[in-house]
Structure formats: structure tokens, C-alpha cells
Amino acid sequence: MNIIPAPSRLTVLSENKTKIDSIGFGESLLSDEAKRDFLDFCSLRDGEPNIFFKKDENLGEEEYIMKTENGKTYIKSASAAGQLYALQTLKQILFQNGFSLPDVEILDKPTHKIRGFMLDVGRYFYTVDEVKTFIRRMAVHKLNLFHFHLTEDQGWRIQIDAFPLLTEIGSKRTNTNFDRIPREGYYTKADIKEIVDYAHAFCIKVMPEFDIPGHCRAAIACYKELTCFERELPVATHWGVKHDVLCAGKESTYDFVYKVIDEMCEMFPDEYFHIGGDEVPKHRWDLCPHCQAKRKELGLKDSDALQFWFMNNIKDYCKAKGKQSFMWNWDLKNDKDIDSDLSFALCNSDTDIGDRAYIDTSAKAYYIDLPYGYISLRDTADHKTKNKNCLGLEATLWTEYVKDMKKADYMTYPRLGAFCENAWNGGIGYDAFEKKLEYYYSFLDYNNIGYAKPHQANPNKLRKPLSVLWFERRQLAWEGLHNIFDDKKIEKMAKEK
Ligand SMILES: [Zn+2]
Numbered sequence: 001m002n003i004i005p006a007p008s009r010l011t012v013l014s015e016n017k018t019k020i021d022s023i024g025f026g027e028s029l030l031s032d033e034a035k036r037d038f039l040d041f042c043s044l045r046d047g048e049p050n051i052f053f054k055k056d057e058n059l060g061e062e063e064y065i066m067k068t069e070n071g072k073t074y075i076k077s078a079s080a081a082g083q084l085y086a087l088q089t090l091k092q093i094l095f096q097n098g099f100s101l102p103d104v105e106i107l108d109k110p111t112h113k114i115r116g117f118m119l120d121v122g123r124y125f126y127t128v129d130e131v132k133t134f135i136r137r138m139a140v141h142k143l144n145l146f147h148f149h150l151t152e153d154q155g156w157r158i159q160i161d162a163f164p165l166l167t168e169i170g171s172k173r174t175n176t177n178f179d180r181i182p183r184e185g186y187y188t189k190a191d192i193k194e195i196v197d198y199a200h201a202f203c204i205k206v207m208p209e210f211d212i213p214g215h216c217r218a219a220i221a222c223y224k225e226l227t228c229f230e231r232e233l234p235v236a237t238h239w240g241v242k243h244d245v246l247c248a249g250k251e252s253t254y255d256f257v258y259k260v261i262d263e264m265c266e267m268f269p270d271e272y273f274h275i276g277g278d279e280v281p282k283h284r285w286d287l288c289p290h291c292q293a294k295r296k297e298l299g300l301k302d303s304d305a306l307q308f309w310f311m312n313n314i315k316d317y318c319k320a321k322g323k324q325s326f327m328w329n330w331d332l333k334n335d336k337d338i339d340s341d342l343s344f345a346l347c348n349s350d351t352d353i354g355d356r357a358y359i360d361t362s363a364k365a366y367y368i369d370l371p372y373g374y375i376s377l378r379d380t381a382d383h384k385t386k387n388k389n390c391l392g393l394e395a396t397l398w399t400e401y402v403k404d405m406k407k408a409d410y411m412t413y414p415r416l417g418a419f420c421e422n423a424w425n426g427g428i429g430y431d432a433f434e435k436k437l438e439y440y441y442s443f444l445d446y447n448n449i450g451y452a453k454p455h456q457a458n459p460n461k462l463r464k465p466l467s468v469l470w471f472e473r474r475q476l477a478w479e480g481l482h483n484i485f486d487d488k489k490i491e492k493m494a495k496e497k
Helices: 032-042 081-096 126-139 188-203 216-223 253-269 283-287 289-298 303-320 378-380 405-412 415-425 430-435 439-448 463-475 478-496
Strands: 010-018 023-027 045-053 066-071 071-079 100-109 114-120 145-149 207-213 272-276 324-328 343-346 358-360 391-395
Touching: 010 303, 023 032, 023 126, 032 126, 032 188, 032 216, 045 081, 045 100, 066 081, 066 253, 071 343, 081 100, 081 126, 081 430, 081 439, 114 126, 114 415, 126 145, 126 405, 145 272, 145 391, 188 253, 207 253, 207 289, 253 272, 253 303, 272 303, 283 289, 289 303, 303 415, 324 378, 378 415, 378 430, 391 405, 430 439
Parallel strands: 023 045, 045 071, 114 145, 114 391, 145 207, 207 272, 272 324, 324 343, 343 358, 358 391
Antiparallel strands: 010 100, 066 071, 066 100
């Protein structure tokens, strides 16, 4: 029998199979949405109870024991999550047996506490319904943390009452890399509540990301005083790292950041908060009188040290609100300058992270927006995580080149299948996953989920460099040249001051 992700133990009890023509739930902890999702999957009529749940406090938080016998299913778990995951397994058993139920026993529990999926809605906006689709599919793969990347250079996506321009101006851009198509979109507070409630209905926590002090051009376009030299700048229309970041010297910047965090914490009740911290060029800070005054006041040796202080300070603010903060580790060679209670989303495995807690978001395995020529299905499946202090794994879907669900599906599947094996059971390796691939494709088809075919997901020696080249052509961005001219302008302004 094929189950993705593979359970800890599956025993076939007899050759007996019972045709199922209706579904009825006994008393459970499941949400209405989770029940409806299961009924929709089976497309069977409602009937007398044939799935029974029993609470067993001795089991782990997400663990379940499921036994099926003569068409009846008995599920033991300590929580709604265990019941939900048992149902996801039951879906796959029914599906591959033509909705007949064999007699089996399954013992199952996850290896990793955090099993995450990140969606970047800053580059391209995804509607509430689309976000809910991502969330529902996360549950199918037994994932439990939705990382919601909400603020970017190219778009601000969340209503903040204290700063209305963020959505009025910051949620719109005039074009994308000269394509002349304006893009816009943001989530109201009601939208966010709908998304968070929906995630909770599938036992998924939501970690919002407020990416600071870099990746803030959309906010800067609304409130120019947030940046060092207070120039009028539009919401970014091109990809690439921006040199205008939040000014770390002015008190007004901290006032802004704290107020945004206050409102975001009201909208996102779960304990995790992501504060970005990636790709922060120091060109402006080095020249900015406010930043340099702050640096001196704090006795810091350079602008890099100022960034570390900035992250630690924001982490403290979030911590006082009961949040565990995460940051990307792109810019760090080691972890010495970042407080140990600020956890890493470890995209760059070259950083020496000491004993720090982290989520493995390896850019060499789990950046599932990158072409398969960079990260093949095999690379994802075979990736190993050093388990010490690892809180879990996260697959990230950046969306610079993922503008709709069709492309998202192509990039995400089948890699998410391999990823969820690693997250749930510690990984089975590519060769074992490959044996389940044909089954996985049929399961994705049944769920109306698109995917890359085997020759696309594991490109051969010819296709691999072509896929990389095709991707890289778009990286020849206008922004690189633009930055050089822009930097000169700022240098002149700083001198005149
Ligand atoms: Zn500054």
C-alpha cells in the first residue's frame, strides 16, 4: 500500500475488503471544514457512523492509531490533529482500493514538530480562496505551519489601521519588469481572520512575516521618512535586492515597526512570528547621519553590527508579546551576533549556527520555486537535516516567477510529496519515493492538482543547464544597473549634507 508520507507502521490484517458507500462520523474533535473536506474527497453520501474516534491521552500530540475492520474505522488520538492526520491516511487507503476498505492497522506519528510551507504573496498576490487551497493541500501532506510572507518590495499585502497608505498605495505596482500590467491586492483584517480560522480548522498554525529592515520598498513608497534619505520612490516593479531599506537610526522607524507588529499580533494569535532580516545592503546606512549616530550611541563597530542589533531589538519586542521569532540567515557567516532566542529559518546551510534552534528551509532542497534544474525532485527527496536543535522543516514558494496557481502547482508538485516525507517521517530517500511516484501522480490527478512530470522534475544532463539558463535570463535585471546610478546619487546627497 502507498501512503505519502509513509506512516511509522502499517500492517495488513487480512485479505478482507469492504466496499464503502457512505461515510458517517462518530463523535470527534474535527472541525466542520475538515469533515467536509473528507466527504468531498470521497464523494460518498452521508450515512450511519462508520468512523469512530477515541481520545487517548497517552499518545503524542499529533500521533494516531487507526484500525479498519469490516468497513469500520477506529481512530485513537490525543488531539484533533491526530484525528485529522488519520483521515488524510484513510483518504489514500480508500483512493487506491477503489473506495473499498481493507483491514489494516496503522501506527503513526511525526518526526518533526514543525512542518512548514511558505507562500510569498508580496511578488504576486493570491486571493483568499487560493490561499485556502494551499492550506487545504498542506493538510493533505500532514504539514502544520503556514508561513505567510506578507510584506515585500513589490507589494504590501495586509491592512494596518495605523498606516492606511500601506494598502492604499503600497499594495499596487504599475508593472512587473516592463510588462505594462499593473498588479495589486491585499488582505483586509476580515480576510486574514478567514484565512487564520481556516488554517486552524486543519490544525495548521500561521506564522506571519513582516520582512524588515530590507524588502521594504512598498512601505517606503507610502512613507518616505522610513528610509535614510527620504526620497520619493515607487513600489518596486522589478525583482532583485533593493538598496533603500528602513533607516535604523530614526526613532520614527521603530515607532512604525512596533505599531505594525502590534496589529499583526492581534491578527495572528499563534506563537510564531517571522521578522525577515535577509538581504540588507548597508550602502545607505553607511552614509546616513541618523544610522551612524545610532551606531555610535550603541557602541557598535559597523553597519552590520547595527543590523544584528536591529534584529535582536525587534525580537525582544515580539518576545514581550509572547512570540518566538524567526529570521532568515542569508546574510550571516556565523550566529554569534544574534541572540540565541532568535531562531533561524535556515536557508543558507553554510552559516555556523552553533546550538541555535532552527527550521531547515535549505535553498538547495526546499526552495521549491527554483527550477528543477537547480533543485531536482531527487535533491529534495535526498536532503538530510542535521537533527540537533532542528525544530522542523519548511518548503518555501517564492513567487517572482510564480504568478498563478498553474505555475505554483508545477513548481510545488511532486516536490512537496518528497518534502512531506522528510518532514513527517525523517525521509525515505529518492529511490524509495520514486517507487511511489506513479501512485502520487494519480492521487494528485484525483485531487485536481497540477505537477511537473518525471522528466521535468528530474531533468537530464541536457535539460538541466537549459532550465538554469532559461531561469537566469530573467535575472539580467535592469535593477542591477539602476542601483549603481542610484548609489551615486545618494553619495552626492550625503556629501552635500
Ligand atoms: Zn538611516
